[in-house]
Amino acid sequence: MGRRDATLCKMRLGQFVTESGGAQVRVWGETDVLVVSAPLPGVLRVRLAPQARAGGLGFPRLTEKRSFALRPDPPEAERLSVQEDGDTLRVEGGGLTLHLNRVSGAWRVMENPDGKQERELASVPDWNGDAPTARPALDAERFNLRRSRLSVDAPDGAAYLGFGERVGPLDKRGMHLTFWNTDCYPHHTDTDPLYISVPFTTVVQGERAYGIFVDETWRMTADVARTNPQTLAFASAGPELDVYVLAGPRPADVLRRYADLTGYAPMPPLWALGAAQSRWGYRTADDLRAVIRGYRERDLPLDSVYIDIEYMDAFKVWTVNRSGFPDLGAFVKEAAKEGVKLVPIIDPGIKAEPGYDVYEEALKNDYLIRTARGDVLVGEVWPDPAVFPDFTRPEVVAWWAARHKLLTDAGIQGQWNDMNEPACFSLAMTDKGGARETEGKTLPYDALHGAHSHLEIHNVYANPMSQASRAGYAKYSPQIRPWIISRAGYAGIQRHATVWTGDNAATWSHLALSLPMIGGLGLSGIPFAAADVGGFGGDTTGELLARWYQAAVGYAFLRNHSAQGTADQEPWRFGEPYTSIIRAALELRYRLLPHLYTLAYGATRTGLPVLRPLALHHAGDEDALRADSQYLLGQGLMVAPVMAAGHSRRQVYLPAGRWASVFNLAEFGAIHDGPAYVTANAPLHTLPLYLKAGEALPLTEPTAHTTQARWPRVTWLAHLGKTGFVGHLYEDAGDGPAEGRFTRLVGNREGGTLSIRRETEGEAALPEQREVLHIIGLEPVREVQGATSFSYEDGVLRLTLPARWEEITVTWVE
Numbered sequence: 001m002g003r004r005d006a007t008l009c010k011m012r013l014g015q016f017v018t019e020s021g022g023a024q025v026r027v028w029g030e031t032d033v034l035v036v037s038a039p040l041p042g043v044l045r046v047r048l049a050p051q052a053r054a055g056g057l058g059f060p061r062l063t064e065k066r067s068f069a070l071r072p073d074p075p076e077a078e079r080l081s082v083q084e085d086g087d088t089l090r091v092e093g094g095g096l097t098l099h100l101n102r103v104s105g106a107w108r109v110m111e112n113p114d115g116k117q118e119r120e121l122a123s124v125p126d127w128n129g130d131a132p133t134a135r136p137a138l139d140a141e142r143f144n145l146r147r148s149r150l151s152v153d154a155p156d157g158a159a160y161l162g163f164g165e166r167v168g169p170l171d172k173r174g175m176h177l178t179f180w181n182t183d184c185y186p187h188h189t190d191t192d193p194l195y196i197s198v199p200f201t202t203v204v205q206g207e208r209a210y211g212i213f214v215d216e217t218w219r220m221t222a223d224v225a226r227t228n229p230q231t232l233a234f235a236s237a238g239p240e241l242d243v244y245v246l247a248g249p250r251p252a253d254v255l256r257r258y259a260d261l262t263g264y265a266p267m268p269p270l271w272a273l274g275a276a277q278s279r280w281g282y283r284t285a286d287d288l289r290a291v292i293r294g295y296r297e298r299d300l301p302l303d304s305v306y307i308d309i310e311y312m313d314a315f316k317v318w319t320v321n322r323s324g325f326p327d328l329g330a331f332v333k334e335a336a337k338e339g340v341k342l343v344p345i346i347d348p349g350i351k352a353e354p355g356y357d358v359y360e361e362a363l364k365n366d367y368l369i370r371t372a373r374g375d376v377l378v379g380e381v382w383p384d385p386a387v388f389p390d391f392t393r394p395e396v397v398a399w400w401a402a403r404h405k406l407l408t409d410a411g412i413q414g415q416w417n418d419m420n421e422p423a424c425f426s427l428a429m430t431d432k433g434g435a436r437e438t439e440g441k442t443l444p445y446d447a448l449h450g451a452h453s454h455l456e457i458h459n460v461y462a463n464p465m466s467q468a469s470r471a472g473y474a475k476y477s478p479q480i481r482p483w484i485i486s487r488a489g490y491a492g493i494q495r496h497a498t499v500w501t502g503d504n505a506a507t508w509s510h511l512a513l514s515l516p517m518i519g520g521l522g523l524s525g526i527p528f529a530a531a532d533v534g535g536f537g538g539d540t541t542g543e544l545l546a547r548w549y550q551a552a553v554g555y556a557f558l559r560n561h562s563a564q565g566t567a568d569q570e571p572w573r574f575g576e577p578y579t580s581i582i583r584a585a586l587e588l589r590y591r592l593l594p595h596l597y598t599l600a601y602g603a604t605r606t607g608l609p610v611l612r613p614l615a616l617h618h619a620g621d622e623d624a625l626r627a628d629s630q631y632l633l634g635q636g637l638m639v640a641p642v643m644a645a646g647h648s649r650r651q652v653y654l655p656a657g658r659w660a661s662v663f664n665l666a667e668f669g670a671i672h673d674g675p676a677y678v679t680a681n682a683p684l685h686t687l688p689l690y691l692k693a694g695e696a697l698p699l700t701e702p703t704a705h706t707t708q709a710r711w712p713r714v715t716w717l718a719h720l721g722k723t724g725f726v727g728h729l730y731e732d733a734g735d736g737p738a739e740g741r742f743t744r745l746v747g748n749r750e751g752g753t754l755s756i757r758r759e760t761e762g763e764a765a766l767p768e769q770r771e772v773l774h775i776i777g778l779e780p781v782r783e784v785q786g787a788t789s790f791s792y793e794d795g796v797l798r799l800t801l802p803a804r805w806e807e808i809t810v811t812w813v814e
Helices: 251-262 287-296 330-336 357-364 392-402 405-409 454-459 462-476 508-524 542-554 578-591 593-606 622-626
Strands: 004-007 015-019 026-027 034-038 042-047 083-086 088-094 096-101 105-112 119-122 148-152 159-164 174-180 196-205 208-214 221-223 230-234 241-246 277-280 306-309 341-346 413-415 485-488 496-499 558-560 630-634 637-639 649-663 667-681 689-691 693-701 715-718 725-733 741-750 751-761 770-776 779-785 789-793 796-801 809-814
Touching: 015 413, 015 485, 026 088, 034 088, 034 096, 034 251, 042 096, 042 105, 083 230, 083 485, 088 741, 119 241, 148 241, 159 221, 159 341, 159 508, 196 221, 196 251, 208 251, 221 622, 251 796, 277 578, 287 306, 287 330, 330 341, 357 508, 392 462, 405 462, 413 462, 462 485, 508 542, 542 637, 578 593, 578 715, 593 630, 593 725, 622 649, 637 649, 649 715, 689 693, 689 715, 693 741, 715 725, 715 741, 725 779, 779 789, 779 796, 796 809
Parallel strands: 004 148, 277 306, 277 558, 306 341, 341 413, 413 485, 485 496, 693 725, 715 770
Antiparallel strands: 015 026, 026 034, 034 042, 042 241, 083 088, 088 096, 096 105, 105 119, 119 148, 148 230, 159 196, 174 221, 196 208, 208 241, 221 230, 630 637, 637 689, 649 667, 649 689, 693 715, 725 741, 741 751, 751 809, 770 796, 779 809, 789 796
8 A cells, every 4th residue: 555645754955936927836855746725715726735746747747626615707716925034944825824844744724814824724833744544444444445534733722614514513623534425224323424525614712713625536535633633644646636625714714715715606596496396206297296285285485396217218318208297397297387497307327228318318428437347337226227428528518507408398487416436336347357446326436437537536436427508508598597416525516506415314412413503514615404204214293294394494405205115205294283283383484584595696706605503603713513303594684493303492692792682583571681591482383583782684474485586675684782783685586697675674772862864786677665673682672763653562562664765753752
């Protein structure tokens, strides 16, 4: 077994040279190369190539590297300055400084935010070249992988958030993580790895944060201060380690810089945020008609139905089973009249069947993954035998994109990409000697994507597949915003698709798992993520389903999904009181849509997720860091669902600030001063919610389905803080170009007077709105000017606002 240590421990003859007009510094020794650049302000890139002399003929120059993670339109890199001080090389750029010891290979990244004193971010210590192996029994020795290693100091008390899709607590310190996208069903509370690999972490130390992103698609592990409590150790099967250090100072700043680097998520259509129903087992258009009718007859909101593999002809991708769907386009139009969109599944596996045009075209044009011996690789997924497109090549992406015309011609506006780890149940062993080296239900390490092995491409396979999907809709339905979700992904997947947490189970433990999993994905740069409501595998219960719908009120999207062979779990299947409780949860979701849609708009510009762990906005609060059974929607709305069977109360942690109880957004109760733990009484029909002082939420009335994000009726719910409150609302057509109106509701408090005004930017030709404003936290009101009417009761002021209102003044007795 070979080993490459990314310590540059042989740099005693180190040299340096400045290239590309000052945008890059390259350092090399006898065998190793290090390249420094600053692609963005606050971001420093250190590309490490240990043993580069042995790995390439161009030493000490490195070959151009293709990244699937980085945005395709990067800005011009920051200029660098270089200073020598004995054995230390100092490289400055983008507001950060790299200190490199050219003798030992140790380096550290510093920031100087105030221009006075440098502050250390990431530090790589001196090594003697004998790097420990994190878990040798499961890694290098088992799979005989060559390794590039990097060790970063892990200070006491530092928390490590993100790393993609993970089970366990938000803070991954003390865990060993594997980056190898895996079709894992069912996963459990300690399963590793899962479907989505994002080697990016936000490191929180007290009030400050910084990020580390290792842009390597190769199979990789991270030992997060487990083997050595003082070390974060990465070990990659590839020849390099491409490291980005991102400055803070807050976690939100780290996420914004990561989005600047890897790209922002596109704006979703409004309908995708509404309720969705799915099941592996809906086989025909009549099945879907019955589902839609079941929702409508029971006054349950519904915006989309998802259809699994049965709609295909013999599981052949880009075909339709005409016996179940004799006229797909006609059914799509029929469902649209009920306000419902159809979202079909797409798998990458192509049935190897002579005469099947997709297979014949892929074979003829050499679009398929091959074995190490050069044969077309043949395996089994739902189609058997199956072959797999090589999405690493632009011509294959373009070909797959063109195939979407089947869907767009039928009027379909979105899809879910599944089995794209890629999953493979078995392989046709054509190589001499039989067994190939595989890990999990996927392709062998030595399968070839052009000149690249599957060991390098596996983790990123889903990214260009979803890129092709978005390109297909852009070509054939440019007037819409396509809705694409993906089961697998790598860093940068947010540019192409959102994700769900895969095949979960109908258990209380999986309900509880969903929040830190979704929160961790959000902290990994994927702002739109969700879990299957009710659980995919196993039989749910009425209580579990009801509590899950409550917990999912703030999921980025809301899909009830289950497997064939399990009990039916449409919302009405368990009778009363569960149907009514689920209806109330769905109506609460639809009341929140103006706020959720505004958060979605913000995510496309800030990188901040819709569902936010408390740690995102309260990094220095250790209790907030551990509170992974509750979440924030924005900065000021706390959602604290009950996630245990038979429980009618729960403990809730409220960080610093004043928090008003607004259970179900209808029951206004006590106001609590944080930080504090409080007990929430939450019988089955109740979802505990808390609104922070200084915040205002836009709400609307529930409907059977969405239409456009221009709400004719808006209710603002505000909690008065010491200086007032602020609320935000984004509105547009709900589809197509994201060009609309952005509104700020501002309440300024001075003494016993509150002045409220509305500030708008953007599109002016929106319909007039009927607005109501509820304000919590006021003393008894003496006078209101500018409102149509008002009432004050139990600490809540209710104002009816006139059309085109400009300013409201409220006075009270202090």
